[in-house]
Amino acid sequence: xxxxxxxxxxxxxxxxxxxxxxMKDAIIEGAGIIVGADDLTVCxxxxxxxxxxxxxxxxxxxxxxxxxxxxxxxxxxxxxQS
Numbered sequence: 533x534x535x536x537x538x539x540x541x542x543x544x545x546x547x548x549x550x551x552x553x554x555m556k557d558a559i560i561e562g563a564g565i566i567v568g569a570d571d572l573t574v575c576x577x578x579x580x581x582x583x584x585x586x587x588x589x590x591x592x593x594x595x596x597x598x599x600x601x602x603x604x605x606x607x608x609x610x611x612x613q614s
Contacts, residue, residue: 541565541577548572549589 544563548556549572560567568574568582572590575583 537581537583538577541575541581541583545575545583545585549585 541563544559544565548559548563548565551559559565564578565583566576566578568576571587573585573587575585577583
């Protein structure tokens with residue numbers, strides 16, 4: 533069986549994942565995406581092709597430790613003198 537999935541739909545799904553909550557529905561409707569699961573992990577295009585999205589792409593990670601580095605907070609002064 534040959535499986536064809538559209539790069540356009542993948543781009544729309546990526547935009548949906550990265551968009552603000554208020555824009556998600558507009559992106560889904562505009563691209564003709566059919567949501568198959570409430571958590572958006574299963575979607576279909578208008579041709580019926582299935583797109584599985586892993587849960588880790590749909591939310592920010594909660595198990596990461598953010599470390600502060602001194603260079604992150606330092607301002608670098610650039611000199612324009614020759």
